[in-house]
Amino acid sequence: MKKKRILSFLLATVMASGLLAGCSSDEGKKGSGKEEGGKKDSIVIATMGETPSLSPTEHNAVAGSYMNLLTYNTLFKTSMTLEPVPDLVDSYENVDESTWHFKIKEGVKFHNGDTMTIDDVVASLQWAQGFAEVSLYNKNFVSISKVDDQTLEIKTDGPDAMVLSNLSHHGNAIVPKKLIDEGHDFNADPIGTGPYKLVKWNRGDSLEFEAFEDYFEGAPSIKNMTWKIIPEGSSRTIALEAGEIDFIIEVEAMDADRLKGNDDLTVIDYNATNLTWLMLNNETPGLDNQDVRHAINTAIDKESVVTVAYNGMATPALSQMPMNFEGATEENADTYDAEKAKEWLEKSGVDPASIKFSIICSDDTKKRAGEVIQANLKEIGINCEIESMDLATYLSATAEGNYTAAIGGYSSDSLLGYVVGVYHSSSINASNKTRLNNPEVDALIDKAKVTVDAAERKPIMEELSALLNEICSQAPIYQPISMRAFDARLQGVEITDGGTIFWQNVSWGE
Structure with missing residues (x-):
């Protein structure tokens, strides 16, 4: 009964926030953005977080x-x-x-x-x-x-x-x-061959681009592009409904049904290769204990996290690998069981009262997930706090290991790229944010890297997946059903499961 009371309270809070966010008008949406005498040739895109760099080599975000x-x-x-x-x-x-x-x-x-x-x-x-x-x-x-x-x-x-x-x-x-x-600063002036050229970076607010007329695949149809930084999901939704923006990169899950019901908008959803976890710094006392990590993982009611954080539009995750890649398995993976979590803690020999940490969250969705996790862990005697942090600071802190726990994710276009980035020791201080350093894991990844034939590589990846589930360096939470929402007049919008959009192929209809 206690679990139901906690979930009901969190759902009520989220629904109340959604109702307040929904009190806006979409008057003026129809026909907005038209250029005099013809098709629109500009687009405004809303995104949650600002890039840490415009140089291709100075980030992995x-x-x-x-x-x-x-x-x-x-x-x-x-x-x-x-x-x-x-x-x-x-x-x-x-x-x-x-x-x-x-x-x-x-x-x-x-x-x-x-x-x-x-x-x-x-x-x-x-x-x-x-x-x-x-x-x-x-x-x-x-x-x-x-x-x-x-x-x-x-x-x-x-x-x-x-x-x-x-x-x-x-x-x-x-x-x-x-x-x-010449030592050119590609962050300040990103000179490449791409379909767009930077016009201006208004730090903390927006980035402006113009079409590159000599682009080798042909000049883009949309000549002017602005990316607006809007961290709050409900604010992105309201801006789209009001015609202030034309496209949302990260759709607020709580607003999805509302957006899908708007005939002036198109919503595309797809099975993202992104897996979101509660990252645990394996170098931190207490969290360096495998049994403690299993206790934390087993204590999290991932169905409730998905309901509260993602409005049900995600798949609860058990495996340490995204399950839409061939080679991932749920062998040795934990399932939700509060009593089993207590057994893991007892086996660890660690006093749960001594395990104290903050969960860093860089957006509203992660914060809602963190609140469910916080309530779940309290049930087994572990107290933690929620810490909000902007994306750039979060990326820096977690890469450098200056944190205890955080809600984050990683997306890759291949399973091999995923495991190299997230679990190989060579990625510590970069994308291996749990700082896992396990020779057996490294050996299996290295073996997979030199196995060019995909069929021969699959059993290696399955063995690796089972091993990672046993080590439990972090707690998998969910795989989101990612969404993009945009003005229905936009044409040519295609999105890979990795989240890539080729903007040079996008144009406005009449």
Whole structure:
């Protein structure tokens, strides 16, 4: 009964907030944004968090990747089916198990008017290897060299299943060699080959872009683009309904039904590869105990978290891997059981009263999830606090290990990329935020990386998945059904399960 009272209270609070947020008018929505005498040629996009950097090499954040997709290109890109396909490459060949040749496209222009050459490509990939934030995606390249004026050679230390997917990562974006040599600040002035050019970054408020007329795939239809930073989900919803913005990147789950009922809007939902967890710093006393982590994981009623935080529009998670990837398994995974959680605590030998931590939350959805978790853990004698933090500070604190617990997630276009980023010890101080350092885990990931055949790699990943569930470095919470909402007149909007939108293909209808 106590569980039901807690859930009822939290639901009542969320519903009351939703009702207050919903007291707005959508008058003026129809026909808004029309240009005199023709189609609209601008768009305003609302996003929850501001990018930590506009440079492709100085971050590994989703908010930053949205911006990088506008201004840069990579040799490969991720397709709608999450496969790496050529972008700045015309053709390629795996010459032998450790050698790759890539023929680049001719006539591609940079924003500064220069034509891309093979020297730019070589310099860009070598330059990117010097940045810790993205080294995970290029340190497997043991040599990068020019074969001829159109051909790049990359050598790896033996077979490597991640070459093409790594070349799709924003950290390996191609930029002008002469700007690298001059020490150009790509954060202040992101010069690339992408479909849009930066006009102005109004810190904390918005970013403005204009179409690149010499874009190698053709100039985008939408000429002017503004990204507004709106942290509060309900505020994003109201702005869309009022016609102040045209597109929401992160839809507030509590407003989804309302938006879907509006004929002037389109809502797309998709099964995201993002898995959200309660991250636990495995170097913190108490949380360094595997049995304590199992106790915390087992104590969390994930069905209730999904109901309160996501309005039911997410899948409760058990596995340490996203289950929409082949190779993930729920073997050894914990299920909700408060009594079992107490048994785990007793087995650990740790006094629950000594386990005190704060849960960092960087948005309203995470805060609602944190409040359910806080109530669940109190039931087994663990007290924790909720700490709100802006996205940029959260990313820095968790990457550096300056935290005890936080609600976060990670998205990848491949399971191999996911486990390297989240669980390999080489990703500590970057995306391995639990700071897990387990030789057996590293060995299985390294084995998977050199197993190029996907069918042969699957059992390795299943073994790894079961091991990670046993170690329980963090508590999986849910996989969201991600949503995008936008003006129904927009055409050509396609979204991969990794959340990628190719804005150069988007246009306004009449």
